[in-house]
Amino acid sequence: MSKRSRTPDPETASALATQLRAILSKFKRRLREHGGRDDLTPSQISVILRLEKDGAATVSSLARAEAMRPQSMSTIVNSLHDAGLLSGTPDPNDGRKTLMSLTKKCQKRIQESRAAKQDWLSTTIQQKLSAQEQEKLSSALKLLSRLAED
Incomplete structure (x- = not known):
């Protein structure tokens, strides 16, 4: 009686990858549905999560981190600021720059979600x-x- 080979099969791996992506995508949608209000764009969510993880940052450093133009990041940051989710304070190292950070309202929203x-x-x-x-x-x-x- 010969033992069956345990060598990974590329076709099986590919099929598993396809299934996994589909399931994770559906799962992500379900989590979003149950997370409360989801009126934020993926870019806005990404900025909020980055600020939560890394702390206060300038618009230009956020743009670099998110691999986008500073003008595009300004649009995202301004919309979050207008919604009361971000606040700005002068950069202690360079008063010409503004450090953006999460407001209490935003932190509460993240926790509730x-x-x-x-x-x-x-x-x-x-x-x-x-x-x-x-x-x-x-x-x-x-x-x-x-x-x-x-």
Whole structure:
């Protein structure tokens, strides 16, 4: 009796990649639906998440980080500022520049959105998956984590 080869199959990997992208895309949409108001563009969300992660930044440094023209970034930042989600303070190192940061309103909105997504996902896992399926999901998450590593 010969053992079956465990060599990765490129066709299987390609099919898995296709399925995974489709499922993750649908999953992302579902999370967005349950995250509360989603009247922000992907670019606006990206700027907010960058400021949350890296802290206050100038429009030009945000533009570099997001690989876009400063004029385009100014438009995004101005719309977020007008919505009360960003505030600006003079840069202590160069008074001609303004450091943009998240307002309390924005931070509250982020927390509420994350909590709503967490609640929906926790409830959905509990309602739709048995204890054994939840264990399988835990194992699958470890594999997905490995795929996402740099």
